[in-house]
Each structure stands twice: as structure tokens, then as C-alpha cells.
Amino acid sequence: MKKISIFEIYTKNNYLNKIITMSGWIRSKRISKIGISFLTIYDGSSAYTIQVIAKKSLFNYSAEIRKLTVGCSVIVSGYLTLSPSNLQTYEIQANKIKIIGWVDRPDSYPMSAKKHTIEYIRNFGHLRPRTNLISVIARIRNVVFQSLNQFLNNYGYIWVSTPIITSIDTEGSGSMFQVSILDVNNHLHTKKSINKENYFFGKKVFLTVSGQLTLEAYACALSKVYSFGPTFRAENSNTKKHLTEFWMLEVEKAFSDINDISIFAEKLLKYSVSFVLDNCISDLLFLQKKIDKNIIFRLNNFLNIDFVNIEYNEAINILLKNNNIINQKISWGDDLSSCHEKYLVNNYFKAPVIIRNYPKLLKAFYMRINEDEKTVSAFDILLPHVGEIIGGSEREDRINYLETRMNEMGLNKENYDWYKDLRKYGTVPHAGFGLGLERLILFITGIKNIRESIPFPRTVGHADF
Incomplete structure (x- = not known):
């Protein structure tokens, strides 16, 4: 069966109530008390994710699905349906989930589900995408x-x-x-x-x-x-x-x-x-x-x-007249600093x-x-x-x-x-x-x-x- 991307699900709109297969990575996981796992999957094709409903009746539910962590890669097959939740449009009622790759030591996985700063993820260039x-x-x-x-x-x-x-x-x-x-x-x-x-x-x-x-x-x-x-x-x-x-x-x-x-x-x-x-x-x-x-x-x-089209001479005259606002000196023959550029674009001409x-x-x-x-x-x-x-x-x-x-x-x-x-x-x-x-x-x-x-x-x- 052809694999469908999340981008295709949200743009083509012709897979509803059909069995589809998609692949991706676990963004988050939640397990209910009645034995259902809610998996949020992304595949890189779109900003959207999709929720996968994994019931305990799946043959590998206890042995594998319950053990999934953020970052694990999977292939999911199941019915695409409208979600009753306001948090997402679609969800997949899974009839098969194949685990492709586990995350070694999930407790130290740098891209864990918690919120990270931009500066933090910059240290992991190979994982930050x-x-x-x-x-x-x-x-x-x-x-x-x-x-x-x-x-x-x-x-x-x-x-x-x-x-x-x-x-x-x-x-x-x-x-x-x-x-x-x-x-x-x-x-x-x-x-x-x-x-x-x-x-x-x-x-x-x-x-x-x-x-x-x-x-x-x-x-x-x-x-x-x-x-x-x-x-x-x-x-x-x-x-x-x-x-x-x-x-x-x-x-x-x-x-x-x-x-x-x-x-x-x-x-x-x-x-x-x-x-x-x-x-x-x-x-x-x-x-x-x-x-x-x-x-x-x-x-x-x-x-x-x-x-706006202006001459360099005109730009200098504007900056000189408003030097008390900019508070950075300039004269004819000087290059414009970022401060001068910001004033002209953001403040003067907008x-x-x-x-x-x-x-x-x-x-x-x-x-x-x-x-x-x-x-x-x-x-x-x-x-x-x-x-x-x-x-x-x-x-x-x-x-x-x-x-x-x-x-x-x-x-x-x-x-x-x-x-x-x-x-x-x-x-x-x-x-x-x-x-x-x-x-x-x-x-x-x-x-x-x-x-x-x-x-x-x-x-x-x-x-x-």
C-alpha cells in the first residue's frame, strides 16, 4: 500500500474513512487508564501532526507500543477518521503499528518533549530539524x-x-x-x-x-x-x-x-x-x-x-535632521549602520x-x-x-x-x-x-x-x- 504523508492528508482531502499507511516519528505519547495509547506523529512534510489511536487489542501493544518514547520511528496503518477533539482535525484508528527505530536512553534524548530554548537546540544541529x-x-x-x-x-x-x-x-x-x-x-x-x-x-x-x-x-x-x-x-x-x-x-x-x-x-x-x-x-x-x-x-x-526610492544624499539629510532621535552620528561619506537603516525603514518611512x-x-x-x-x-x-x-x-x-x-x-x-x-x-x-x-x-x-x-x-x- 502506498504511504501517505501528513501534508497529503491535509491538502488532498480524499483519504477520509479509508485505510492508509504513513510513517513518521513520535512527537508525544499519552496512555489512558482503559488501555489506549494516543500517539502524536510527525513526518516532516507539514507543520501538522496526526494523532494515532492504538488500542490494547493490537498484537504488539504490551510488548512494544506501550514502550514507545519521543523520537521513535514507526510505520502506522489504519482508518483515517475525523477527530472528535478540537485539538486536531484527523486521527488514525490504527490496526497495525510497526516500530522501525527505538531511541537509545530516552531519558537523555536531547529532543525530548519538554520545551527547549533556541540556544539549547542549536547545540544539536544534527537533531534540531x-x-x-x-x-x-x-x-x-x-x-x-x-x-x-x-x-x-x-x-x-x-x-x-x-x-x-x-x-x-x-x-x-x-x-x-x-x-x-x-x-x-x-x-x-x-x-x-x-x-x-x-x-x-x-x-x-x-x-x-x-x-x-x-x-x-x-x-x-x-x-x-x-x-x-x-x-x-x-x-x-x-x-x-x-x-x-x-x-x-x-x-x-x-x-x-x-x-x-x-x-x-x-x-x-x-x-x-x-x-x-x-x-x-x-x-x-x-x-x-x-x-x-x-x-x-x-x-x-x-x-x-x-x-521608497531615495538618494544617498537624501538619506544622510534625513538622518542628520533626526540625529537627536537616533543618537548615532553620521556625515556624508559614512556608511549607514544598522541603527540608521532601522530608523529609515521602521520609523521614518515605515x-x-x-x-x-x-x-x-x-x-x-x-x-x-x-x-x-x-x-x-x-x-x-x-x-x-x-x-x-x-x-x-x-x-x-x-x-x-x-x-x-x-x-x-x-x-x-x-x-x-x-x-x-x-x-x-x-x-x-x-x-x-x-x-x-x-x-x-x-x-x-x-x-x-x-x-x-x-x-x-x-x-x-x-x-x-
């Missing part, structure tokens, strides 16, 4: 991932797998992880000099902070492309919004400018949120009870509100904000210089309660301007000869942006710490599992 919260976030993350790919596919964008190992620093920040096959301990002990012979690739290489530059090569041939994969930042930052390994969606479009690409980025965000509302209602209802009581209203409101045309000294070398030669054609999208979620720009397509910026930033131009070739051989105006997947998950779910938005978080001092 068994909790309601993390399983909900995992399902929403999957739907968000699918929505972004679907949106770009609908608009004719081609997926390109950009390198994870690279010799170039896209952002020019220097916060990169070097890749090496050297025995570091032995190297430090012998104090041998490092030369090209010690490098696997014959030169220093790093884990990428962005695939954008290589993605541009394909944009200048295929017009509309994107990449979606892990990126790495070796920043010594341990805040609730930073990871050292995270997933980045990067989009590039030829014959495009800042207006075109920023409008497209707004459409992308709204499409993803709409897709989650359409496909994750049970998970959102769970989060509404546990995390954010306004989540569904908030996400629907996000779809109906226009993003809407998502797109800030454009930043001072060139704040941005990477590849961004197009504006006519004032002080600013670049760049934009950031700020969302409520998250801050910056997208950063993008027009790319500098004029080789003389590009070389000047590279000189100003002290880059080794030999490493970028191929990148300059894109400006020599049929250059075109092009633009793009990067979206941090985990920050989008933060915004949608309302969770407070980015460590819960990714299956196995890597942060300063933590690279477990």
Missing part, C-alpha cells in the same frame, strides 16, 4: 529557494554555476578564506617559506565572497543570467545577522541600468513572499502562534506597499527603502562612476526588521574608468585581465544585484537570529558537523 520550529523554517527555506529559481526562469534567466574557489577578491575587502593543502602545523614548526610550489593551483586561491565577476562574463554573452550557491566571508563578526557561510543569489543582466535592475529586484522579492503565502500556510500559521502574531498580515502588506548612488569610496571597484565622479550607480534595498537584503549596481563598462578605480584601490590588475577584456570586446552596459537567502528567510519568518535560517550555521568559532 526534528523540532517544530526548525522543520518549519526548513520547509519555508525550500519554498523560497524554489520561488527564486522559478521567477528567474519565468523571465528567461539562465542559471550559471560560478566558481567557489577563486583567485580574485570581488568585494575588495580582504575578508576571504584562503584555500591550502599545506600542513599548517608542520609548516609553522619547520618555518619553511611559502612559494608557488606549495600551492595546489600555483598561486593563492580563496573561497569566493561573490561569483559576480565571473557571472558578468556570461551576462555579456547570454544577456540574462544568475547564480545561486554558497559564499564565504571571513569577517570577525558574531551578530544575529551575520554568517561566515551563506547562500547568495546573484543576478546579472546585459543592456540594463540601475532603474531596470532595482525594479526587477523589487518584483523578485514580492514574488517570493507571495509564493510562500500560497504554499506554506500551515507553516506560517505555526509561526504566527510561536514567533510573530502579525506574520500573515505583515507579508500581505509587504505585497501591497511600494518601495516601508521598504531603496537607497541609490552611494559615495564611490564606500563601494567596490566594479560599480559605474556617476557624472559627479564622487558617487557610483549603486543601490541597496532595506527591509523592515532586517536591514540590507539586496545590494546591486550598474557595472562599470568603460575600461578607462575601470582601470582608474582598480589603481585607486591598489588591485593587482594582472588578476583582472580577463575582466577587462569584457570591456574591450563588445562592451555593453549591464547591471546586477546580490540577494542574501538567509536574510530573506529572516524577513519572511520573523525569527531573530540568522543561525536558525540555515541548516548548519558557520559563525566565528563554530564550524560543527
